[in-house]
Amino acid sequence: MPGPKDLDPSSSPRALLGAELRHAREKSGLSQEELGQRLFVSGSFIGQLEAGTRRMQPEYARLLDEALGTDDFFSRNCAAAAKSRYPEHFAEAADAEAMAAAIREYAPMLIPGLLQTAAYARAVNRAYDPTAHEDTVEEWVDGRMARTRLLDDPTKPLLWVVLDEAALRRVTGGRAVMAEALHHVADLVRRHRVIMQVLPFDAGAHTAMQGSLKLMDFEDAPPVVYFEGVRTGRLEDDPATVAQARFTYELLTASALPPSKSLAMLEMLAQDYAHEEHP
Known part of the structure; x- marks a missing residue:
């Protein structure tokens, strides 16, 4: 699967979270498919999180922190990224x-x-x-x-x-x-x-x-x-x-x-x- 496009971290909390996920994954030397296996999801699911087309949920944020060794970065920030004006x-x-x-x-x-x-x-x-x-x-x-x-x-x-x-x-x-x-x-x-x-x-x-x-x-x-x-x-x-x-x-x-x-x-x-x- 082709990698996601570069995101502007200043555009939204969701874009920042996606960009940071991509950075942490690549720093760990993992492909999207390999990271997905650790979370029991597909590689395309990880790609959607990185591209900002899927909202990061707290349970996945916690698993990402564990898999990527990012302390509690994603757990702390997924709540801000989840805020929406829509139902x-x-x-x-x-x-x-x-x-x-x-x-x-x-x-x-x-x-x-x-x-x-x-x-x-x-x-x-x-x-x-x-x-x-x-x-x-x-x-x-x-x-x-x-x-x-x-x-x-x-x-x-x-x-x-x-x-x-x-x-x-x-x-x-x-x-x-x-x-x-x-x-x-x-x-x-x-x-x-x-x-x-x-x-x-x-x-x-x-x-x-x-x-x-x-x-x-x-x-x-x-x-x-x-x-x-x-x-x-x-x-x-x-x-x-x-x-x-x-x-x-x-x-x-x-x-x-x-x-x-x-x-x-x-x-x-x-x-x-x-x-x-x-x-």
Whole structure:
């Protein structure tokens, strides 16, 4: 497996921890596979820790200190690296998303977070917790909008989404909010920043009817897939699981409308929402 790219230790605690792990491992003369054997994990797992695509957990930090003779360095510092503005079930996936070279996502019921507007995100988060304080909701919205800044780069990461028609027709936050949200996605498509396909209702039964999935590929680490449910989620790097998820995504793209027809449908629905709001 190729070694991870050099990380900027000043960029984040997670980047510092990954850089220090790589340094300590190489100083000990161990390959990623050899260190992984001592922790009963794969070499790719170690590579993901070094690349910053996987969050270091306390139990692994302790084992790394023992295996590499680093006193309690990793144990002391993994807590700082684990701090996140995102819910616990999504924090590790958010870290991986920020470092991905390519993201492929299927969204069955809502517009994916990377494509959301602030008003749409606010409606979604308010629906998640109807009794939350306004300041709390705004913190959640700020976190989601921070994720969208990944798209400020004109080319990276590659983002390819398949939107279920249900996500486009479920009126979230009102018709004006939906009109703005769909126009925003259409603008990203027209600027060639995202590849978007719509999976229409008349496609019938399909391979991902049981939930959403997000595939993430990296330049210097193995790919992962993120599965999300109601207030839960898990990040998987098992090669067989990732391969099956990739096949599922390929089947979805084959069942979905081509990009040009998807854009036409998206813009038609956006216009409908706008006209219904202002007849």
